[in-house]
Amino acid sequence: MPYAANRVDGLSSYFEDWGGEGSPILVYTGLGDPIEEAQENPLVGILAEDHRLIFADHRGQGRSDKPHGVNAYAMPTRVADAEAVLDEVGVERAHILGFSWGARLGFAIGEHSPERVLSLVLCGNQPYAWEQRWSFVAMLSDAFDVARDRGMAGFVDVIESTLGGVLGETVRRRLLANDPVAMGAAWRSALSEGAISSDLTAWRLPCLIYVADGEEMHANAQRAAAEIPTARFLALHGHTHLSAPYEVEQVLPAVRAVLDAAFTGG
Known part of the structure; x- marks a missing residue:
């Protein structure tokens, strides 16, 4: 079975590598979703035509190891899970495509391990502390x-x-x-972690952040895109947090532009 061991604590992440000739995309799903959720996503299916798709289960869900201690979910350790998957498949740098919980991890990969990132495509999350009013x-x-x-x-x-x-x-x-x-x-670890980055203005990674226009994280996601010099923000009309990951028509041109920007310096 395809597993990658974390260098920090030795726990294993389950992944599946679809192969392909194009540049690699590491895909993470939302909270509680196994990799099959992403594999069935229509946007992902289109991207698979031109890219190498690698899917990984978050620690704590799917077929990855499931520690019970809150400290096991510290964000730098979760980032090391992603690094382990990339190491296992022999990929030095990849695009990161994250949905919801996976987008939160994508922000953290951009912060803690930018040298492993070609670009970030992040749907339905934001990089600041969670707000109890939501x-x-x-x-x-x-x-x-x-x-x-x-x-x-x-x-x-x-x-x-x-x-x-x-x-x-x-x-x-x-x-x-x-x-x-x-x-x-x-979840309790996430609530206590605070902001992902202390200085998003220092980022230089091509980045697309998109959310449903009516969801509570909208303003924070838009703020993050404004702070990251190389980011673009997209608000999806007529969607909710749960439906936004499955939008194709509004999203695909922007996604392709960000993936291409990783190689053109745009």
């Missing part, structure tokens, strides 16, 4: 509190109750497959 932060915190006693079934119940609807069958099945202790530890 309703989704309260929702996830409540859900993980319930999951301590009732497992992921309790987590899903809180999400569905808060959102006012039943999640799709595939989404429910994938969420229920997670380890509630590992996932809760990852």
